[in-house]
Amino acid sequence: MxxxxxxxxxxxxxxxxxxxxxxxxxxxxxxxxxxxxxxxxxxxxxxxxxxxxxxxxxxxxxxxxxxxxxxxxxxxxxxxxxxxSSTLDISGRMRIAAPSTFGRLHILPLIPGLLSRHPGLKVELLLSDAARDMVEDRIDLTIRVGTVNEPDAVVRRIGSTSLVCVGSRRYFELKGTPKTPADLVDHNCLVYEGMVESTHWPFTGPEGPFNVPVRGNFSSNSVDAIRTGVLAGVGIGMFTRASLAEELAHPDVVTILNDFVMGTRDVSVVWPQRRFISARVHRVTDYFVQALSPRL
CATH class of the missing domain: 1.10.10.10 (Winged helix-like DNA-binding domain superfamily/Winged helix DNA-binding domain)
Incomplete structure (x- = not known):
């Protein structure tokens, strides 16, 4: 046969x-x-x-x-x-994964445009701050913010987003505003456990990059939880700027240590290791690369 x-x-x-x-x-x-x-x-x-x-x-x-x-x-x-066909009409199921906050702010708003362009698609959007196993979960592509620690994966970089250190105006009125990264030892720093340097925040000084150990009374594996804590005046947080798209315009949110926060995080589309990548995945990747770039 x-x-x-x-x-x-x-x-x-x-x-x-x-x-x-x-x-x-x-x-x-x-x-x-x-x-x-x-x-x-x-x-x-x-x-x-x-x-x-x-x-x-x-x-x-x-x-x-x-x-x-x-x-x-x-x-x-x-x-x-x-x-x-002169125009490839892609169709079928697409399982797309993204970090919860970044996905809600930047991927979800792009889905209607994707479905309008390719009405035959059936999109499953999986939002989680935990890195998912792409093969085990049958994920077609993932949007990642930060380092991709999967040597067999195919990575296409879209751009980058800078880091930003923030707190609420109410918090700084009560506790004072740090003038240098070393001052953070006297402040309540809210720890996002999904960040590589979760308890050692990265800064840059005249002599180059350095890390400052931080601690506080609240930590979480959710960016949204840390954002909520910062807005409530609980303490200071370190985020990617793309994850604070809404809060940076808030009158109560204040950025600090701007002269020392120089780090960036790559935003990439990641495919699982496959010898053959379908045209559907290629086309959806192209869409996100084009649509996401202006948002970063």
Missing amino acids: DRFQELSAFIAVVEAGGFSAAARRTGSSQSAISKAIGALEKRLGVVLFNRSTRSVTLTDQGQRYFDRTKPLLDEIGAADNELT
Whole structure:
């Protein structure tokens, strides 16, 4: 049997959730689908599906095979479409991950434009400050702020956002305003645990970069939680400027130590390691690169 037929049948069974549904989806008979899967499993020497009277699910080997072959089939389909259509109309599901605050402020507002441009897309936006496993969670692309510690990932840099140290006017009226980074030892610093230098804030002086140890009575793995604490006058926070797009215009928010805060964080689109990246992922990446750049 043709390997492409075997692969097409395999992908159809996974996406349709069963052999009968795959047959209806492809216009083939159920016996033809079963024969193709049997031939594929025999050729590979592994069992791809757990079969029962009620469900068909992937084995561990089947899941790995799907993760590797689905992008390949997508790429073949995209190549066919590019030759038969002057404008590639992308469609299908896109799982996009982004940090919670940055995603809410900068990615979510761009989704309507993306869907308007490509109405065949079905976007799943996952907002979390924790870095997700792109392969395990079947994420097509991630927007990252900061260093990407995944050597096998494909990274496309969009731009950068500067760091900023802020507090509320009410807090500084009560506690005084730090004049140098060393003064932070006497202040309540709110720690964002998702930041690389969470308890050692980065600054730059006449002799170059240096870190200052900070501490306080509140920490969180959520940027939104630290932002709320700063606005409530609890203490001082260190953020990326892009995460404070709304607060920097607030009359009660004051930036401090501006002559010492020189650091920046890259904003990038990240793909999981794949030999073949679908045209859909390429086109959505291009959209975000173009639309995000002016916002940084």
